[in-house]
Structure formats: C-alpha cells, structure tokens
Amino acid sequence: MNAQVFEDPVKTDMRAACEIAIDQAGLQLSPSLVKIPMTQESGLRGSLIGDLQSLDADDNRIFYFLRAVPIDALPKWIANFARASHALDAGEVYIVVRDYTPAFKQSCADAGAGILRLTDDNAFETVLAYSEATPVDIEQALAARQSELRRGMELKLELMRGEIEQRYQRVSHLVAEMNTEIADEYVNRVEQEYKTLDAWATEMSAKLDAIRADTTPAALAVIEDAVRTGPLLNGGD
Amino acid sequence: MTGVEEFESVQAAGGLAEIDPELISANPDNPRRFFNEERLDLLRTSIQEVGVLVPLIVYEDPSENGRFVLMDGERRWRCSLDLGLQQVPANIIAAPNPLDNLLRMFNIHNVREDWPLVSVALSLREVMSISSEVGEKRLSEMTGLTRSTVRRAKRLLSIPEPEIELIRNEAHLDRSKQVHREDLYLEIEAAESVLRSELPNVAAPYSRGQIIRAFAEKAEVGSLNAITDFRFVAKLAKAADDDIVDRAVVEAAAIQLITESNLSPRTVFDNVAAEGYRQQTLQRKAQVLSVELASSLHIGIAMSQALRLELESLRAAIDDALGASE
Numbered sequence: 001m002n003a004q005v006f007e008d009p010v011k012t013d014m015r016a017a018c019e020i021a022i023d024q025a026g027l028q029l030s031p032s033l034v035k036i037p038m039t040q041e042s043g044l045r046g047s048l049i050g051d052l053q054s055l056d057a058d059d060n061r062i063f064y065f066l067r068a069v070p071i072d073a074l075p076k077w078i079a080n081f082a083r084a085s086h087a088l089d090a091g092e093v094y095i096v097v098r099d100y101t102p103a104f105k106q107s108c109a110d111a112g113a114g115i116l117r118l119t120d121d122n123a124f125e126t127v128l129a130y131s132e133a134t135p136v137d138i139e140q141a142l143a144a145r146q147s148e149l150r151r152g153m154e155l156k157l158e159l160m161r162g163e164i165e166q167r168y169q170r171v172s173h174l175v176a177e178m179n180t181e182i183a184d185e186y187v188n189r190v191e192q193e194y195k196t197l198d199a200w201a202t203e204m205s206a207k208l209d210a211i212r213a214d215t216t217p218a219a220l221a222v223i224e225d226a227v228r229t230g231p232l233l234n235g236g237d
Numbered sequence: 238m239t240g241v242e243e244f245e246s247v248q249a250a251g252g253l254a255e256i257d258p259e260l261i262s263a264n265p266d267n268p269r270r271f272f273n274e275e276r277l278d279l280l281r282t283s284i285q286e287v288g289v290l291v292p293l294i295v296y297e298d299p300s301e302n303g304r305f306v307l308m309d310g311e312r313r314w315r316c317s318l319d320l321g322l323q324q325v326p327a328n329i330i331a332a333p334n335p336l337d338n339l340l341r342m343f344n345i346h347n348v349r350e351d352w353p354l355v356s357v358a359l360s361l362r363e364v365m366s367i368s369s370e371v372g373e374k375r376l377s378e379m380t381g382l383t384r385s386t387v388r389r390a391k392r393l394l395s396i397p398e399p400e401i402e403l404i405r406n407e408a409h410l411d412r413s414k415q416v417h418r419e420d421l422y423l424e425i426e427a428a429e430s431v432l433r434s435e436l437p438n439v440a441a442p443y444s445r446g447q448i449i450r451a452f453a454e455k456a457e458v459g460s461l462n463a464i465t466d467f468r469f470v471a472k473l474a475k476a477a478d479d480d481i482v483d484r485a486v487v488e489a490a491a492i493q494l495i496t497e498s499n500l501s502p503r504t505v506f507d508n509v510a511a512e513g514y515r516q517q518t519l520q521r522k523a524q525v526l527s528v529e530l531a532s533s534l535h536i537g538i539a540m541s542q543a544l545r546l547e548l549e550s551l552r553a554a555i556d557d558a559l560g561a562s563e
Contacts, residue, residue: 009409011274035321044285047321067274075278077285077320147286154283169344171381184383198276205279 010068011051018052018064018096020122027054027062034061036090048081048090061091064116072103073210074111076150082113083135092130100127103210110136110212138213145220146211153208153227157201160230164194193233200231253292255324258317261295261305266335266342266360281316289313292326299332308333308341336367343380353408354419355401357382358390392426393419397446400453416456421464425452428467428502432491435474439491447495454498461501469506470494472514481513 007015022029035047050063063085065078074082074095082093094114097104108115108128112135115127138146167174168190175183207223293310307314308330317325333341339360364380365371373391377384393401403417412418429448433440440448455461470491477487490509494500530548533540540548 008274035323037321037323045288045320045322046285046317047323049319049321069274071275075275075282077278077281080282080285150282151287154279154287168381180384184385187381187383201279202276205282206275209278209282 008068011066014066014068014096014098014118015051017118017122018066021116021118021124022052022054022064024123025054027056029053030055030061036085036088038084039088042080042084042087044080044084048085048088048093050093053091063091063093064096065093065113066096068098070097070099070101070104071206072101072107073206074104074107074113075205076209078113079107079111079209082108082111082133086112086135094130096124097127107210107212109133136213138211142211142213142215142220146208149220149224149227150205150208153201153204156227156230157197160197160233161194164190164197168194196231196233252329254327254329256293256295256305256327258314258322258325260303261293261307261314261327262298263311264307264338264342266339266363277312277316277319280312281319284313284316284322285320289317289322289325292328294330295327296330296332305329306332308338336364339364339367340379343382354386354390354393355404355408357386358393359401359405361387361390362394389423392423396422396426396449400446400449403453417453418456418464421456422449422453424464424467425449428452428470431471431474435471435478436488436491439488439495443495451495451498455501458498460499462503466501466503469502473502473506473510476510476513479517481517482510 019029030053033049033053035049037047038044048063051066052064054062054064056062063081065081078093078095085091085093092114093112094116095108096116096118098118100115100117105115105128109132112130112133113128114130114133116124117127119125171187171190175186178186204223204227207226211220211223291310291313293314294308295305296308298304298306305327310327314325342360343364361376361380361382364376368379370376370379373384373387376382376387380387382390393404400417400422404419404422407415407417426449429440429445429452432448433445443451452467455466456464473487473491473494476482477484486509490505494502494505
C-alpha cells in the first residue's frame with residue numbers, strides 16, 4: 001500500500017510524464033523506492049524517499065519530488081530533506097515542476113535542492129543543478145524562531161480544530177429540536193468554520209515556508225502577528 | 238448511545254502499538270478522496286519535525302493476517318508514507334461490524350472533509366441497505382449529515398447507475414472541468430420528474446433513464462447556457478397547465494427537447510412559451526391598472542395633468558395594439 005492510491009490525478013499524470021522524462025534522460029527508473037533514514041543529529045523523523053527515484057549507470061541515485069501546482073516557497077519538509085541530503089551523500093534531490101517563480105527557484109537554491117522543469121514533450125530541462133545548490137544556513141536564532149512560530153501555529157490549530165470537532169460531535173443532539181432549515185444552517189456554519197481554519201493553516205504554513213536567511217524582523221513580525229491573531233471564524237458558540 | 242460514544246468505548250478496549258504504515262490499508266468504506274499537496278505540507282512538516290502525536294486508529298484486517306485497516310487518521314497515515322516513517326503510533330480496536338464501520342466513517346470524517354455528494358450518496362446507500370432505515374430524519378441523526386444533504390443524496394441515488402458512474406469518474410476534477418456534475422444531475426432529476434408528472438403523454442414512451450440520458454447529452458454536447466436551464470422545463474409544462482400555450486404545442490416542443498440533444502430547454506421555452514408568459518404579465522398589469530383607475534374614479538380624486546397625459550399616451554398605445562391585432 002502506498003499513498004499513490006489516493007493521489008491527486010494531476011500528480012498522477014505528472015508522475016507518468018516524469019517516468020518518460022527519466023527514460024529520455026538515459027536514466028533508469030528505480031523499481032522500488034529506497035528509504036534513506038534521517039540521522040539522529042538532523043532532528044528529523046522519517047526517511048528521504050521522494051515520489052520517484054532513478055539510477056544512472058554508476059548507480060547514482062536521484063530523488064524526485066513532484067510539485068504539480070506552482071508555489072513560491074519549497075515546503076519545509078522537502079527543504080529539510082534537501083538540506084539533509086547533502087550530509088547523507090545518498091543521492092541528489094530534485095524538485096520537478098511544470099512552471100516556477102523566481103522566488104521558488106531561490107527557495108530551492110537556499111535549501112540545496114535542484115529544480116527540473118518538465119516540458120510539454122515530457123523531457124527534463126535543468127533549471128537549477130543540485131550540485132550548484134548549496135544549502136544556506138539560516139541563523140540559529142531565526143531558525144529557532146521559525147520553529148517556535150510553526151509549533152505555535154500548530155498548537156492553535158489543534159485547539160481550534162478540537163473545539164470545532166467537539167461541537168460537531170454533539171451536533172445531532174444540538175439540532176434535534178430545531179427545524180430543518182435552522183439545523184442545516186447550524187451544521188453548515190460549523191463545517192464552514194472548519195474549512196476557514198484549514199485554509200488559514202495552509203496559508204500560514206506557506207508563509208512560514210517562505211522564511212529565509214534574509215527575512216527581515218519586520219516581515220517575521222507580520223507572520224507572528226497573523227499566527228497570534230488566528231483565523232476569523234464566524235463566531236461559533 | 239451515539240455512534241461516537243460507541244466508537245470511543247471500542248477504542249478504550251484496544252491497545253496502543255507502533256505499526257509500519259505500509260502495513261495499513263485504507264478503509265474500504267471511506268469514500269475515495271484526493272487531497273491537494275499544499276494542504277498536506279503543513280502536516281508533513283509537523284510530523285517530520287515533531288512526529289505523529291495523535292495515534293491513528295486501526296483494526297486488524299480480517300482478510301489478511303498481519304495487516305490493518307485504517308479507521309481514523311488518513312492524513313497522518315498518508316503523510317507518514319510520504320515521509321518514509323518506519324513506524325507510527327496506532328490504537329488497535331476490534332473490527333467493527335459493517336454498519337458501525339460506515340457510521341464511524343461518517344461521524345469521524347464528516348466535518349473534516351468536503352466529500353463529493355456522490356461519495357456521500359453511495360455511502361448512504363450502504364447505510365440504508367444494511368440498516369433498512371430510509372427516513373430522512375433518522376438517517377441525518379445516524380450519519381451527522383444535514384437533512385438537506387440526505388435529501389439531495391437520495392435524489393442523486395435515484396438516477397440510473399451508469400449516470401452515477403459518470404459523476405464518480407469526474408468527482409476528483411475541478412468543478413470547472415466536470416461535465417457530469419452532481420448539481421447538473423439534480424437539475425435533470427427534477428426536470429424529469431416534472432416532465433413525467435405534468436406532461437405524462439410526452440414522458441410515457443420513454444423510461445426515466447432514457448430521459449435523464451437525453452438531458453445529460455445536452456451538457457455533453459455543450460448546448461446548455463447553464464445547468465439551471467432545466468428549470469425552464471417546469472415553466473414550459475406550467476404554460477400548458479395555465480393555458481398560456483396550447484397543450485399540444487407544449488407537448489410537441491417537449492418531445493423535441495428529448496430527441497434533439499443540441500436543443501436547450503431555454504431555447505425551447507423561448508420559442509414556445511416566452512411570448513405567452515410576456516402576454517400573461519401584460520394582462521395582469523392591465524388588470525391591475527384597470528382596477529386602480531376604476532377605484533380612483535370611484536372615490537372622485539381629481540386627475541393630475543401628468544396622469545392625464547400618461548393615460549392619453551396609453552390609450553394611443555392600446556388603440557395601436559388592438560388595431561394591429563384585428
């Protein structure tokens with residue numbers, strides 16, 4: 001069993017195109033995905049695995065992470081893997097995209113990840129070579145602040161999500177005596193709150209992903225303020 | 238005892254264990270859903286940096302020794318696979334009976350995900366089949382779905398299976414890319430019902446499935462302006478009921494609507510009944526004006542110059558219209 005079973009079809013299409021591109025590049029698609037465990041020093045859980053892997057004639061491995069939807073900053077979990085890969089010497093990490101922004105390219109360069117653009121005729125065009133992408137160390141204090149903000153955001157999210165879910169679990173009792181329209185309105189409002197919370201969390205996560213070595217204290221303060229304020233829900237009592 | 242309370246009591250009886258996420262299978266009763274990558278990035282980063290804090294809930298797979306079936310925690314499970322985790326914490330509970338399993342899927346996931354209506358409908362069909370419960374209120378209580386969602390889901394289930402399959406096949410696409418949309422079929426279902434009840438002579442030679450297929454083809458060939466075009470079917474039928482248009486004319490137009498896929502309900506309405514409705518509106522306005530004028534004259538209010546001019550202008554327009562129609 002793997003996550004592909006539930007994969008977004010857009011990504012599945014991209015996966016198929018990448019397999020052709022790997023072949024066109026003269027590489028061999030790795031039939032099984034090798035897991036490279038993170039070291040204890042990295043402080044990370046899990047293993048470098050990627051969406052696809054390939055081998056060249058000398059058994060050099062490439063890990064491909066596919067991103068079907070354009071974004072401005074490399075998600076932190078992939079950035080963490082890319083950074084760690086340079087010390088692990090297990091292979092090269094490439095992000096495969098159909099399109100990219102200058103901000104995304106910079107974000108990958110800072111994390112030490114290469115970028116391959118997948119062309120319409122299913123070939124790879126190297127945008128940024130892995131060998132040219134050296135991870136930029138974020139100052140320790142900034143990195144700690146970034147993690148602190150992320151954990152704070154996750155905690156707020158959990159608390160708010162828990163509160164909505166508790167209310168939702170009681171919903172059938174709460175609406176039992178209401179007429180249909182009011183009951184539906186109440187349930188829809190709870191569901192809407194959940195979606196608003198989810199959208200807020202996704203947005204905050206992307207903002208935290210975009211923190212770089214040269215992020216100014218003022219820009220950081222804006223994110224901090226947004227995390228502290230939280231999402232604007234519809235009341236919900 | 239509610240579904241959630243039962244679920245918690247079963248959970249309490251289980252044990253906590255560390256399990257290889259690759260030994261876990263998705264729940265067969267959990268409708269197939271697709272998450273976009275961005276929505277999972279947050280959780281992936283959290284798990285990578287902190288770990289899985291809330292255990293998954295699984296039960297032993299009755300059909301395969303050593304494997305487990307996921308009850309709760311699909312996102313955490315998927316992220317664990319992407320992150321190549323060797324083990325994840327999981328609460329192992331007793332395997333639920335089929336109805337329990339379905340109801341728990343509803344109760345666990347309902348608030349969290351935007352299930353496509355077709356997925357809700359298919360799961361609801363299972364619930365109705367196993368529990369023999371068909372009442373809207375009771376189904377709403379059992380599943381936590383709103384009563385209007387239960388109603389809409391049941392209407393969707395009333396369309397032929399091949400059409401449901403067409404909706405399912407496109408459920409993962411962006412709404413803008415879907416042709417066989419759930420709301421399209423809800424409109425078609427309503428239009429077919431109206432046709433059958435209001436114009437029985439037209440509908441009789443066709444099965445329900447044939448009419449639904451004929452109407453769906455209109456969306457497939459792109460002859461609709463909007464899915465709400467099907468509401469003109471009801472207005473067309475009403476035109477016959479209200480004697481706005483001769484019933485035979487309406488019936489001939491309705492047959493054309495079924496047999497010609499490039500003909501939209503709106504076009505048929507515009508060609509056959511729109512003028513009748515316009516004249517009906519004019520008739521009502523004339524009636525109101527006539528009553529108002531009679532009432533004003535009756536109480537003896539002096540007529541203003543402006544009103545007199547307007548009425549003279551109206552008289553000229555009426556004379557023209559009546560003269561032209563003679």
